[in-house]
Amino acid sequence: MNLKKLEKELRKKYGSRFTVSESEGVRTVSGESGDWNEIISVCSSAVDKKHGVHVVNDIKFTGAPVPAMRLPSLRDNALDGAQPDVLIIGGGISGASIARELSKWDIDILLVDKESDLAMQASGRNDGEVHPGIDLSKGSLKHKYIIRGNRMYGKVCEELNVPFKRCGQYVCFEQAYLKPVIAIYTLKRKLIDGIDDSVLISGKELKKREPNFNKSFKFAIYNPMAGCVCPYGLTIAYGENAVMNGAKISLNTAVTDMKVENGKIVSVTTNRGIIRPKIVINAAGVFAEDIAKMACDRFYSIHPRRGTNSILDKKAGGLMSSIASIKKLEFSNSHTKGGGLLNTVHGNILAGPDAVETYEKENFATHRESIQNVFGKQKGTAPALTERDIITYFTGVRAPNFEEDFVIEKGRKTSNLIHCACIQSPGLTTAPAVALDIEKMAVEMLGNVKKKENFNPIRKGVPVLRDMSPEERDALIKQNPDYGEIVCRCEEISKGEIIDALNSPLCVPTVDGIKKRLRPGMGRCQGGFCSPLVTKIIAEHQGIPVSQVRKSGADAVITYGKTKGGESL
Amino acid sequence: MKYDAAVIGGGPAGLAAAIEAHKNGAKVILIEREARLGGILKQCIHDGFGLVRFGKKLSGPEYAEIFIDEFEKENIESLLLTFVTGIKKTGDGFEISFVNRSGADKIESNTIILATGCRERTAKQVSIHGTRPSGVFTAGTAQNFTNLLGELPVKKCVILGSGDIGLIMARRLTLEGAQVLGVYEAKPTPSGLTRNIHQCLHDYDIPLYLSHTVTKVFGDDRLTAVEISRVDEKMQPIPGTETIVECDGLILSVGLIPENELAESLGVKLDPATKGPSCDGSLMTGIEGVFSCGNALHVNDLVDYVSESGEQAGRAAAHYSAAKRNYISLKAENGLLYMVPQRLDLEADNSAVTVYFRSREELGKCTLKIKCGEKTIVEKKYQFMRPPEMERLTVDFSGADGDITAEIEVTEK
Secondary structure, three states, X not given: OOXXXXXXXXXXXXXXXXXXXXEOOEEEEEEEEOOHHHXXXXXXXXXXXXXXXXEEEEEEEOOOOOOOOOOOOOOOOOOOOOOOOEEEEOOOHHHHHHHHHHOOEOOOXXXXXXXXXXXXXXXXXXXXXXXXXXXXXXXXXXXXXXXXXXXXXXXXXXXXXXXXXXXXXXXXXXXXXXXXXXXXXXXXXXXXXXXXXXXXXXXXXXXXXXXXXXXXXXXXXXXXXXXXXXXXXXXXXXXXXXXXXXOEEEOOOOEEEEEEEOOEEEEXXXXXXXXXXXXXEEOXXXXXXXXXXXXXXXXXXXXXXXXXXXXXXXXXXXXXXXXXXXXXXOOOOOOXXXXXXXXXXXXXXXXXXXXXXXOOOOXXXXXXXXXXXXXXXXXXXXXXXXXXXXXXXXXXXXXOXXXXXXXXXXXXXXXOEEEEEOOOOOHHHHHHHHHHHHHHHHHHHHOOOOEOOOOOOOOOOOOXXXXXXXXXXXXXXXXXXXXXXXXXXXXXXXXXXXXXXXXXOOOOOOHHHHHHHHOOOOOOOOOOOOHHHHHXXXXXXXXXXXXXXXXXXXXXXXXXOEOOOOOOO | OEEEEEEEOOOHHHHHHXXXXXXXXXXXXXXXXXXXXXXXXXXXXXXXXXHHHHOXXXXXXXXXXXXXXXXXXXXXXXXXXXXXXXXXXXXXXXXXXXXXXXXXEEEEEEEEEEOOOEEEOOHHHHOOEEOOOEOEEEHHHHHXXXXXXXXXXXXXXXXXXXXXXXXXXXXXXXXXXXEEEEEEEOOOOOOOOHHXXXXXXXXXXXXXXXXXXXXXXXXXXXXXXXXXXXXXXOOOEOOOOOEEEEOOEEEEOOOEEEOOHHHHHOOOOEOOOOOOEOOOOOOEOOOOOEEEOHHHOOOOOOHHHHHHHHHHHHHHHHOOOOOOOOEEEEEEOOOEEEEEOOEEEOOOOOOOEEEEXXXXXXXXXXXXXXXXXXXXXXXXXXXXXXXXXXXXXXEOOOOOXXXXXXXXXXOOO
16 A cells, blocks of 8 residues: 555554654654554554565554563673674574575685574474465565475485475365365466465365365365475584584674664674674574664564464374365465464474464463464364373464565665565575575675585484484494483483584584484473483583583573582482 | 293382292393383382381382392393383284394393383473473472482472372472472372371471462573462363462472383273273283283382282283183272273183272272172272272182172262
8 A cells, every 4th residue: 555545544543643654665654552463453554565665663562561682691702803704693594594505605604693502483493394385476585485495405404414204285175165266276376376286186085195184174285395394403404514614603692783884784792792794694583673773774674473383292193194284265364374283204293383473572481372272273174183192382483574575685775784584484495595595695795705615515413313224223333332322212312312412513512402403302201201311411521510501591500509418320 | 032021111010020920930031221220219219118018118229129139139131221112023922122232132022011110291291381491390300300410400499299209309309408389289189198298298397289280480591480370170270360489490290101102002002091001910911911010000109019010910921821811891980090900801810819999089988899790799998098099909809700890989078
């Protein structure tokens, strides 16, 4: 809608409470509101995709104090004076994949993340679906990258030794009369949008493939190119491969300020010293807008949207083997995902996520209602689904802008900046393709850089003994007896694998760090049996007392030191 | 070489089973996941073990030691620090695959005795929401940190659930100088043994709050507080009753689940009431040659009975031979939570069958009635019955010729 019409609408609806101005392709909405959902609807109504303007939210939220970005407690000068060619801010799937692609070049790369590991926010808190793009129309950046990203997964996951399966996705319908409409819809997707893998299958065929689905499904769209991956596993693998190729990753490192002179970032302040990079890549997830602001290049706004997923016991894994969701008549409603069901690469069923707007970027708390909501919906897909099989649940916060599309471009006012921002679903799917484009932009921006001769795209992960034949397993144990000592009984993980992870290119010696790399603690006992053992192995490997081992962040203390006169056995 | 009996698990049930099978002439091997025998008893340094069996109060390690000494004296074979990766039925027995520091290997055995114990229910299984900080432990994990690693897991904590391990840990942590703010129990009655309520809570002035539960945890890194809610008679939190308690630890003692993943992989059917295998009078599961005992069979509250069931299974495995069975069911009905065993073989000697059972709720004067059709087999009066306190009885079933039912008749609520 054009500006005049928008102003009129806002006046009609809200009186003079909100004003909107437009300059240089940016619509800025101002005012004050105590209702976060009101702010979302005001800003959303300002979106004008036709003219490609971005919406910036300057409405003051008075409903509750908005928490400041959580900062690591670490303070040192480890990075002071560093002059990397490229500084990547954010260690999610975007930042890590960009670091890896850029590590082909003979340049200094520094990736910083404020958390204690990679993939600690959205990239570690999603369902891991590699989307087929069936819901995307031509014209958006999401659509531009989806096919390329999706098709790259086989190769990328092979190079990085990350489990990936193309298990296919079913979008299921209960109403037979919708079939002609959906047939036209998929044909349009194929002919106009290039999403060419979809086929319609009958209810009978669906029943044959997924016998535990709702018997009243009359037909389904089948997208064979859909798949799933372990999202944090892939992020860590990208990061490790970047480190193998010379990139530096500094965790517990937060960007708190920038100095911009003549449209150029000259220095970046962190809790570990001041960095003077040639160029900066903003891949800061929910904080990308804050980074853009520091860089004097804010032209989009992020409205956090949280979602909760539940993970089921592997015993319930036989319920289904693919990805599925039930669809009613709500195709245009692109971002209110009711979630779905997905059988992960590790054989657990994952249910969710829901979608709730929030002003809190880092509140990962779960809520009873989210689980009830998701299960209520998903029992429509697989009636035998039950909350009793839940072993854990988690919340992630997505980073959409009001346009609900990615921002992947060079800085508009700041010349040595690249934005890889507003990445939400299907950002995991598109990441491999986006990283290649950002690599191009960065190389162009740097000018005169050479490719490395010895770039190694192959990352070998820690061997997964539980998936091996007895002969392979025996051979490995003969080489290293630690592989024969099982520490995590639920997921069958050995001491040797844990020590390998501690010796990996990006060592994160915390209980959660090991958990994300290998899965001890992700099984049905949730670490009840193995967490003391894992803690002890970390302490021994690092040469520190048990009380100095952390769950994740620096303050996530596990024990408070020796008991009265206690000597450990 | 083929064994007569392979015992999986070297805790009290497995040790007793192995010793008894060996004494009955079987060639036995015991496989234990950890480096040392004794199972969970290793970390149970409090006393109270062995009152029934030995007539004295022993600590967990002392109790285990009696069996370990005998096991070693009898020179029974064992594989320690060995993890069973799978069990397969073969033509006339079982093939057990395992890994240990020497490699991946397998053995064969005519029978299997599953003595795999149980695991603890977790925070997410009792629907606790909020963040995921450190400082949330199951009671057994906290006990491991405290007693085996010698590390203090909390300084100021709340305990959810009045199961025995929770009560024991309330006392243990208090003795270590931690502050235990209270024990919260969602049920209207305590879940642990009466003696533990007295010895672990009352003696240390630790309050017990019934019909309360933890609904939320707070803290981004370490736990900073928990939200407590009152619950209704269906144990659902009542909105508006929330209070916040500041603490750095939450210890969960919210139930134990028999570990039967290996059993299930063999096709063993579980009893939904016990979550352990449904067994006959010799503690043989629904799969010929596979026996179950201890906490894998059903959660016990006294180790003495864990050993007893281990011995029963060990004896039965030693004398096992494939035979035609003529099963009748033993059903726990009115007033009973469960009864083990769940069936009897009419071809077997049923003159002295040990049955274990629990009532569904706290009862005053009541009568246990076991009947076969119209025929009364047992009629026994009790002064009271409480679900946390398992009952045990030896019954002569030799007169039974059809399905059996057991029920409780209440004379006084």
